[in-house]
Amino acid sequence: MLSDELQDILQEGVGLLGEHLILVFTAILIAAAIAIPAGLLLASRPAARRWALGIAGIGQTIPSLALFGFLIPIPFIGGIGRHTAIVALVVYALLPILRNTVTGILGVDPILRDAALAMGMTETQILRMVELPLAAPTIIAGLRIATVTTIGTATIAAAIGAGGLGVFIFRGIASIDKLQILAGAVPAALLAIAADSALGWIEKRLG
Amino acid sequence: MSAVEFSRVHFRIGPRTILNDLSLTVEPGETLVLLGRSGSGKTTALRLINGMQMPSSGEVRIHGKSTTAWDPVRLRRGIGYVIQEGGLFPHFTVERNVALIPALENWPADKIAARVSTLLAAVNLPADSFARRFPRELSGGQRQRVGVARALAADPPILLFDEPFGALDPVTRFDLQREFLRLRAELGKTSVFVTHDVQEAMKLATRIALLHEGSLAFLGAPAEFESSTHPEARAFLDVLHEARRAQ
Numbered sequence: 186m187l188s189d190e191l192q193d194i195l196q197e198g199v200g201l202l203g204e205h206l207i208l209v210f211t212a213i214l215i216a217a218a219i220a221i222p223a224g225l226l227l228a229s230r231p232a233a234r235r236w237a238l239g240i241a242g243i244g245q246t247i248p249s250l251a252l253f254g255f256l257i258p259i260p261f262i263g264g265i266g267r268h269t270a271i272v273a274l275v276v277y278a279l280l281p282i283l284r285n286t287v288t289g290i291l292g293v294d295p296i297l298r299d300a301a302l303a304m305g306m307t308e309t310q311i312l313r314m315v316e317l318p319l320a321a322p323t324i325i326a327g328l329r330i331a332t333v334t335t336i337g338t339a340t341i342a343a344a345i346g347a348g349g350l351g352v353f354i355f356r357g358i359a360s361i362d363k364l365q366i367l368a369g370a371v372p373a374a375l376l377a378i379a380a381d382s383a384l385g386w387i388e389k390r391l392g
Numbered sequence: 393m394s395a396v397e398f399s400r401v402h403f404r405i406g407p408r409t410i411l412n413d414l415s416l417t418v419e420p421g422e423t424l425v426l427l428g429r430s431g432s433g434k435t436t437a438l439r440l441i442n443g444m445q446m447p448s449s450g451e452v453r454i455h456g457k458s459t460t461a462w463d464p465v466r467l468r469r470g471i472g473y474v475i476q477e478g479g480l481f482p483h484f485t486v487e488r489n490v491a492l493i494p495a496l497e498n499w500p501a502d503k504i505a506a507r508v509s510t511l512l513a514a515v516n517l518p519a520d521s522f523a524r525r526f527p528r529e530l531s532g533g534q535r536q537r538v539g540v541a542r543a544l545a546a547d548p549p550i551l552l553f554d555e556p557f558g559a560l561d562p563v564t565r566f567d568l569q570r571e572f573l574r575l576r577a578e579l580g581k582t583s584v585f586v587t588h589d590v591q592e593a594m595k596l597a598t599r600i601a602l603l604h605e606g607s608l609a610f611l612g613a614p615a616e617f618e619s620s621t622h623p624e625a626r627a628f629l630d631v632l633h634e635a636r637r638a639q
Contacts, residue, residue, distance in 0.1 A: 300479030303442055304493060304542075305468035314492075320485050 194367030194368045202372055203350035204259070208267065208339045209376075212274030213332050220279050221324065223288025225312065229248030234287060241280040248292055249338050252276065253345045270339070278331040285327025322392035329384035337376040340369060350376075393456045395550055395582040396441055403606075406441035410436050412606040414450075420549070421581040423576060426591040428603035434586045437603065438552050441584060442471045454550070459632050469493060472551040472581075480527040486512070486538050487523040493546040498521055511541040514575065522550065533564035537571075539612045544579070553585040557592065569595055578579025590628040591635060593617075603626065 220241075227234040247255075252273045256263040259374070262272045293316050301311045343351030353369030396418035403411040403565075411433045418424045426434040440452045443459045452459045454467060480489050482544045487508055488495075493502045509519040515537040527535055536556060543551055557565040569592060576583065587593055593600050594614045602610040602617070604624035610617060617625060 201472065296475070298483060299444075300473070300475060301481075303439075303444055303468055303469075303473040303475075305465045307465055308493075312498065315481060373490055 190357060192363065194353070194364070198350075198368060198372065201348060201350050201352050201369075204267075204347075205336075205339055205351075205373070205376070208270055208274065208342055208347060208349050209332065212271050212278055212335055212339070213328065215271070216275045216278035216282055216283075216331060217328060219275070220282035220327075221286050221371065224283050224324075224386075225290060225317075227283070228287050228290035238280070238284060238287070241283050244276045245280045247276075249273065249341050250344060253341060257345060265346045267342075267347045269345055270342035270349075274335050274339060274342070278335050281330040281334070282324070282327045285323050285330075286320070289323030289327075290316050292323060293319045311317050322388050325388040325391060329381060329388060332380045332384060333377045336373060336380060340373055394418060394453075395455065396584065397451075397456075397575045398437070398440070398452040399451045399453065401437075401440065401447045401452060403433070403440065403445065404448045410606055411440075411447075411603075414592075414603075414606075414608055416608065416611055418550075418582055418584055418600055420582050421580050423585055423596055423597040425585045425587060425597035425600050426603060427587060427590060427593040427597075427600050429588060429603075432603040433606040434588075434603050435554055438554055438584060438586050441550070441552060442468050442473060445616065448569050468546045469497065469546060470550065472480075472543030472545075472548045474536075474539050474543045474551065474553055474556045477532060478527070478535040478542070478556075480535055480538055480542070482527050485526055486517070486530070487519075489527070489538060490542045490545050497546060507545060508541075511544055512538075514544070514578075515541045516571070517541070532560055533568060536560065536564075536568060540572075540575070544581075549582060551581050551583045553583065555586055555588070558587070558589075565592075570598060590632045594632065 223237065227237055253270065256269045256273055257265065263269050297315055297319070298311060301315050306314070339349050340351035340354055342349050343355050350369040350373045353365050357365030357367075357369065394417040395554070398414045398416050401411055401414040402409065404559060414437060414615065415434075416424075426437055426611075428434045430489045436445060439461065440447060441454065443462060443464045451615060454462065454471070477524060480486075481492075484492070490508045490511055491504045494507055499507070508523065512519045512522060517534060517537050522530075527538070530538065557568050560568065573596065575581075585593075585596055587596075594617070597614050599611065599613055601608060602620075602622070602625055604622075609622045609624045610620045612620075620626070620629070
């Protein structure tokens with residue numbers, strides 16, 4: 186019966202949505218914890234900046250299914266399951282956050298930095314009171330891009346047993362079941378739209 | 393003791409000499425105007441005073457102590473700095489902009505609040521209507537007034553002005569020049585004022601230091617400046633006389 190199938194999907198879906206959210210949140214938190222401080226450091230180091238953005242850029246060009254596959258045989262960070270998926274998602278989320286943090290800090294009018302220094306503010310005070318607040322909308326925009334793409338990419342994590350909404354999609358493809366595919370794809374898309382509007386709202390508030 | 397003393401100061405960037413053997417003093421309470429064309433080294437000279445630049449050779453002494461021996465943060469908090477358009481922080485209200493240094497110096501909140509309203513009144517921006525505005529909600533002249541209030545906030549004995557009125561319309565500039573003279577009479581601060589406008593220099597200076605290609609071409613009172621025979625001084629005086637004839 187169709188209604189039975191719907192009920193099963195709904196029951197299982199709640200769990201999978203929860204797994205999906207955990208994957209995305211964990212990956213974004215880790216990526217932000219790496220990329221925002223790194224971006225702040227790189228803003229004043231042009232040579233290191235080119236290297237770091239280059240490497241982060243290369244990370245993004247690896248096809249996601251291949252990256253999940255590559256990670257499986259690697260000890261500690263690899264293997265089957267959630268933590269491998271999170272490592273891969275972090276790799277993808279790094280670049281937009283890193284790039285936007287650097288762009289945000291470099292976008293602060295140098296006259297303001299100069300004035301702050303001349304007034305007798307310390308480097309830490311300038312960062313905390315001038316540069317970070319003025320760069321905040323750009324940094325949030327980076328988080329927004331990273332979050333939205335991670336929600337999509339996380340569906341592939343099911344391929345290595347990490348769970349999430351991708352479970353429906355892969356099962357649906359395997360059994361040629363449109364309902365199962367939609368049960369994974371539609372909530373993932375709605376989740377992406379919701380995250381996009383929420384972070385967009387914060388970005389606007391700060392700007 | 394002189395408030396500011398340049399002693400045989402050279403400043404070079406690579407092979408280029410920006411300042412060449414500059415020696416002069418600024419006495420407490422006076423307004424020394426650094427006059428010169430673009431690229432004459434006047435802004436560099438100003439930035440040597442608050443340690444934003446260090447001399448390649450020679451010494452700049454503030455209250456008798458070399459800028460290289462000062463803690464830069466302490467040095468700069470004792471020297472107010474006013475730049476074009478005020479250099480205000482766009483994400484801070486007028487109040488927070490003015491209160492910034494007192495807040496960093498951990499003044500008690502009631503003392504800061506009192507200081508902010510005194511200063512805003514002093515620059516003719518009543519706190520009631522201006523304290524909570526953001527810089528983008530002010531005119532250029534109003535922003536400049538806030539910039540002056542901010543520089544005065546922690547009551548520094550020395551003030552630096554880096555072409556503060558350059559971007560303003562003539563009427564606003566005239567107003568602010570008049571207020572500069574009024575505030576000077578009230579507060580008796582030592583000021584160093586950079587400009588390329590000879591009329592402004594004549595009006596505001598107790599002494600004029602004319603810089604030409606990094607060297608001191610003239611140093612003296614405005615009345616003496618008018619009789620200087622240095623070619624660079626003559627060039628500026630021609631501008632001045634032309635302007636007077638036009639009036």
